[in-house]
Amino acid sequence: MKRLVLAGAALLLLAATASAATSSDPGVTSKAIVLGGTVPLSGEAAAFGSVGPGAKAYFAYVNAKGGINGRKIDYRFLDDSYDPARTVQLTRQLVEQDRVFAIFNSIGTNNNLAIRPYLNAQKVPQLFAGDGSDALAQPRTYPWTMGLLPSYRGEGAVYGRTLAKARPTAKIAVLFENTDLGKDMARGLSRAIAGKGPTIVASESYEYTASDVASQIANLKASGADTLMLFATPKFMIQGIVAAHKLGWKPQVVIASVSIEPGIMTIAKTNAPELTKGALSIAFLKNPNDPVWAKDPATALYRQILKKFAPSARPTDVYNWYGMTAAWTMVETLKQAGSKLTRAGLLTAAQSLNLMNNPFLLPGIVIRTSPTNYFPLANVYLYRYDNAQWVRASALQPAR
Numbered sequence: 001m002k003r004l005v006l007a008g009a010a011l012l013l014l015a016a017t018a019s020a021a022t023s024s025d026p027g028v029t030s031k032a033i034v035l036g037g038t039v040p041l042s043g044e045a046a047a048f049g050s051v052g053p054g055a056k057a058y059f060a061y062v063n064a065k066g067g068i069n070g071r072k073i074d075y076r077f078l079d080d081s082y083d084p085a086r087t088v089q090l091t092r093q094l095v096e097q098d099r100v101f102a103i104f105n106s107i108g109t110n111n112n113l114a115i116r117p118y119l120n121a122q123k124v125p126q127l128f129a130g131d132g133s134d135a136l137a138q139p140r141t142y143p144w145t146m147g148l149l150p151s152y153r154g155e156g157a158v159y160g161r162t163l164a165k166a167r168p169t170a171k172i173a174v175l176f177e178n179t180d181l182g183k184d185m186a187r188g189l190s191r192a193i194a195g196k197g198p199t200i201v202a203s204e205s206y207e208y209t210a211s212d213v214a215s216q217i218a219n220l221k222a223s224g225a226d227t228l229m230l231f232a233t234p235k236f237m238i239q240g241i242v243a244a245h246k247l248g249w250k251p252q253v254v255i256a257s258v259s260i261e262p263g264i265m266t267i268a269k270t271n272a273p274e275l276t277k278g279a280l281s282i283a284f285l286k287n288p289n290d291p292v293w294a295k296d297p298a299t300a301l302y303r304q305i306l307k308k309f310a311p312s313a314r315p316t317d318v319y320n321w322y323g324m325t326a327a328w329t330m331v332e333t334l335k336q337a338g339s340k341l342t343r344a345g346l347l348t349a350a351q352s353l354n355l356m357n358n359p360f361l362l363p364g365i366v367i368r369t370s371p372t373n374y375f376p377l378a379n380v381y382l383y384r385y386d387n388a389q390w391v392r393a394s395a396l397q398p399a400r
Helices: 002-022 046-064 084-096 109-122 152-166 180-193 214-222 234-246 262-271 297-309 318-337 343-350
Strands: 032-039 072-079 102-104 126-129 145-147 171-177 199-206 227-231 252-255 280-283 379-385 390-392
Touching: 032 046, 032 084, 046 072, 046 234, 046 297, 046 318, 072 084, 072 318, 084 102, 084 109, 109 126, 109 145, 109 180, 126 318, 152 180, 152 227, 152 280, 152 379, 171 180, 171 214, 171 234, 180 199, 180 227, 199 214, 214 234, 227 234, 234 252, 234 262, 280 390, 297 318, 318 343
Parallel strands: 032 072, 032 102, 102 126, 126 145, 171 199, 171 227, 227 252, 252 280
Antiparallel strands: 280 379, 379 390
């Protein structure tokens, strides 16, 4: 009898040990990793929506090649219409009902800030968010949240340094979205030109829920500015270009990088070619529409993936390309986290990236993080639009 009791106890201990060894955080099984996020498939910023399908197509490609350590990625993205309140609702649904392992690739400054407190309280990784605001990159207070876009403040500084060198007498007018996206860019610009010659003579903000920015553009023109900064998302960038054209204003135009997708630029060019020609922006992604990259292996891979896994997607839509860039980064981070996946392990991996071979990024741009550096992309290039393509106009520029 004593032997039977001891044997039974041993079996129970073995079973408990085995159960502990195979237990994992929500969203991970021996065969799957469930990721979730929100993107604006509809609403004011629907142009950004294709980052979801682009990322999903890349994950499908990785799954077809065996996945990650035998696990397939199940990526679920929901339409939040770029409404932060809906982002919160859908993110809670993904965490509490879909039981996702991590939130990935959610789009929008206010949207990501709205879900950050909840995700950090739950210790759910919020990784490679579509945002570059200083407010989002707060590793001491919100360690579970990391963006992917270059610093918006750093982007503004690139424009400021460029103007200080090339046009030291520039009189600058700024149209900016009244979120950290626009305010950070304006702050970076202001600091970069301080005491260097260029001056900001007028600034006008708009709400992301606004219907039009024509009145703001009229006020900016009245300032006598010869340079117009459009720190705006696509809809309002186009409105700004159109309004300036109708007023007969011909300033040097600088466009926020979130709005330079070729299809968006075609609309702007069609309405005001005299303003788009020579416009400046920054870039960190290759452009699959640019003949420079026609024979690049990444372009071939991108088209192959879309054709097989997202046949209805437009290959010319660079937001699809950005989605793949983010997905590639997530895949490499999951690999670095190892086969025994936990949310804490994934966060540790995200905090120690040194990735030099993302095929979708421009040459020389590295993804590098640390526990105190939550801006993975430290460098960008300045580009100039010639009404056909964005053409590189500088060496690597610091943008952190």
